Amino acid sequence: MPGQSAATLRKQPATPQPAERILSWGRYPKTAHHHVHRPAWSDQLPEILKAAAPGFLLPYGLGRSYGDSCLNAGRELIDCRRLNRILGFDESNGMLRCESGVSLSDILEVFLPKGWFLPVTPGTRFVTVGGAIANDVHGKNHHCAGTFGAHVREIGLHRSKDGLVICNSEENPDMLRATIGGLGLTGVIGWADVQLKRVAGPWIDAESIPFQSLNTFLDLSRESDGRFEYTVAWLDCFAGKNPRGIFFRGNHTANQGEEFHPKHGPKLTFALPAWMLNRYSVKAFNTAYYGIHAVKKGAAVVSYDSFFYPLDSIRQWNLLYGKQGFLQYQCVIPETNVEAFEELLARIARSGMGSFLGVLKQFGSAPPAGMLSFPRPGLTIALDFAMRGERTLQLMQSLDEIVQQSGGALYPAKDARMSPALFEASFPRWRGFVPYIDPKMSSSFWRRVTGTQ
Amino acid sequence: MMTVTEDLTTPRLAATPATAMKKIIIIGATSGIALEVQRQLAHQGCELLLIARSPQRLADLQSDLLVRGAQQVLTYSADLASIQEHAAIFEFARRTFPDFDTVLIAYGSMHNQKDSETSVDVLLEELRVNFVSATAILTLFAADLERRRTGCLAAITSVAGDRGRRSNYVYGSAKGALSLFLQGLRSRLHPAGVRVITIKPGPVQTPMTDHLPNAARFADPEQVARDIVRALERRSPDVLYTPKIWRYVMSAVRHIPETVFKRLSF
Secondary structure, three states: OOOOOOOOOOOOOOOOOOOEEEOOOOOOOOOEEEEEEEEOOOHHHHHHHOOOOOOEOOOEOOOOOOOOOOOOOOOEEEOOOOOOOOOEEOOOOOOOEOOOOOEEHHHHHHHHHHHHHHHOOOOOOOOOOHHHHOOOOOOOOOOHOOOHHHHHEEEEEEOOOOOEEOOOOOOOOHHHHHHOOOOOOOOOEEEEEEEOOEOOEEEEEEEEEOOOOOHHHHHHHHHOOOOOOEEEEEOHHHHHHOEEEEEEEEEEOOOOOHHHHHHHHOOOOOOOOHHHHOOHHHHHHEEEEEEHHHOOOEEEEEEHHHHHHHHHHOOOHHHOOOOEEEEEEEEEEEEEHHHHHHHHHHHHHOOOOOOEEEEEEEEOOOOOOOOOOOOOOOOEEEEEOOOOOOHHHHHHHHHHHHHHHHHEOOOOOHHOOHHHHHHHHHHOOOHOOHHHHOEEEEOOHHHHOOOOO | OEEOOOOOOOOOOOOOOOOOOOOEEEEOOOOOHHHHHHHHHOOOOOOEEEEEHHHHHHHHHHHHHHOOOOOEEEEOOOOOOOOOHHHHHHHHHHHHHOOOOOEEOOOOOOHHHHHHHHOOOHHHHHEEEEEEEHHHHHHHHHHHHHHHHOOOOEEEEEEHHHHHOOOOHHHHHHHHHHHHHHHHHHOOOOOHOOOOEEEOOEEOOOHHHHOOOHHHHOOOOOHHHHHHHHHHHHOOOOEEEOOHHHHHHHHHHHOOOOHOOOOOOO
16 A cells, blocks of 8 residues: 555544553563554654643654653653654764664664764664664763763754754753753654764774673773773673673774675564573573683674674564563662672672673763763663562662662663662752653653652 | 574665666655655665655655665655646656656555545545546656656555455555556557556555554565565566565455455455
8 A cells, every 4th residue: 555645635534542552672561552653754743742631742762772761651652763864964074964763773774884883882773863862872982982962963852832942052952961861751852963983894803801800800991991992791690799701892993804794683573481591591501601702702803783783683682581571770880889889799699580681881981961861980780680570670679779879870771660769869960850851741761760640 | 483584684785786777756755655665766876756745855855865875866846636736747857857767656545434435525535646646647657658668657556456345445446446547558558668567565554554453563664665676676577466475365355256255344
């Protein structure tokens, strides 16, 4: 069937929408939405914003937030994925203007062959530019490039009362800082100007180094930060407070690596039975993973895809965790408090509930780009926990205590359960953000952590 | 539990194959399927003339497709439902895009069937947009290609035109009539070496179908566009069903005896 009407003729039938089921990446919590708007053009946004009831809307992208920050249970979402036009590109300086539904994957496809790369990229390429701004995402180059939001020069923000608001460092700078990391609550980003980065090609000069204690990790990290644009570590969370892991570091390179052919990646098509992931299978996996990397340690030129997005090669890997889904726990703990970090690792190891996706990174000291940006100086760790009901939630609560006492913070984009108190501790200045919220916007996350309706 | 499929995570760094078509006119350029077709054509470095109503949307599309690799993107804003504007569209195409080789008709409308059962105005509008106006503009371009003895005319109709069903026979009859028109046109233009392709998509996830039940299970427009672009490039088929399974499904549906079919509620 062809697309929409050519003319003014099309009328939307007034049939009531059935409850639509949209899940976040963790597939927990299970929510239903009253309605999902799917605008194909940004000129449709003002009408959607105008028609909605207060607190009923939230922009939605590719749904890679793990918890409920991209959900609006019982209310409405604006699915922005059809707003995916590239509106302009300046070849001379790499400034890209695109609509908010353009994915990072799309940007790489179009611009990497021309020699441009993302200024900052998270561990998946399947996020939208709007989502990357709203969560002020970070990547392996946080220590030298800061967050994604630091590379956004200007945005066109659709607000329910003010219409299209241009935000940059001169015009509405506060609204720009509120929208970066603003969890979609300040309005719908129509378009954004993102500063791309010149690179020599799609290759990364990468090194992997096994380590066997937190101190070795810290030494490696400090030593690498000046010389390597990208650093990150994988961590075996079953190993306790003296964890083993693999430290990865790399730089863009003009050297060509092994011929890189488009792979035929696998795809999970349904949720695995929950019993398949247990402490024995995960321990075995972690031992094997560590073993393989410890043996083939050293330097190699690898494709950017395998360096930045190893998990993207298994599409819908979130189904690994079974029907109940999973929770991710990403916190940051100040570096002055390494003991707290060790205690955190010890509790996870004791619980036997951790999984194979433990990621460790030392954040840099760049000032936050947004009012609610998560990254701050310290050590950040991200771990997956299969949802096994109350005992999973209890473990995470006991981790919360450590984070809160140490002066750390939890990452909203990964969260489905933090208490209002921990949110307050993580973002003590959140009340200063409230005036920038568009009255039509709200989210499940926001209602939960602020106790509002 | 795992299926190996084409990898979408890897960028297409390799050069794309050369194609016979180079200059393509898309009529109804802002429709859901056209958007995907245009992207794939841009990626191959084609030249495009886009025709749709909204100048702002056309401008957005133009910049998008140029960055994505199109060699040239011209736009012309017109209301396609208004047949008196067709001559100007054709004139613009002949003047600014003279040696075009392919024309794709991609617009259409789908009202709620119930409205056209109670309102003759809605009924006539549905027939006029999907059938009458499409044949009008096809006729202008057919004459030009026939005279030049080259090129390809393609139009998106629908599997809904293969059999009249209770739930959408108005849209279906307009699309079915268009398919018949294309069939005759194909035969007429065959001696001149002009191809005519009838494109019959099953339900596709586009703004036009968002309001239908089970919209989430409809075909991915990107896949449908891939089929369409391939059909435009090759010498076959004359009638494209996309996704392919609809060729077999509709073959079965056409063979259900009418005494049974009239009792089916879909």
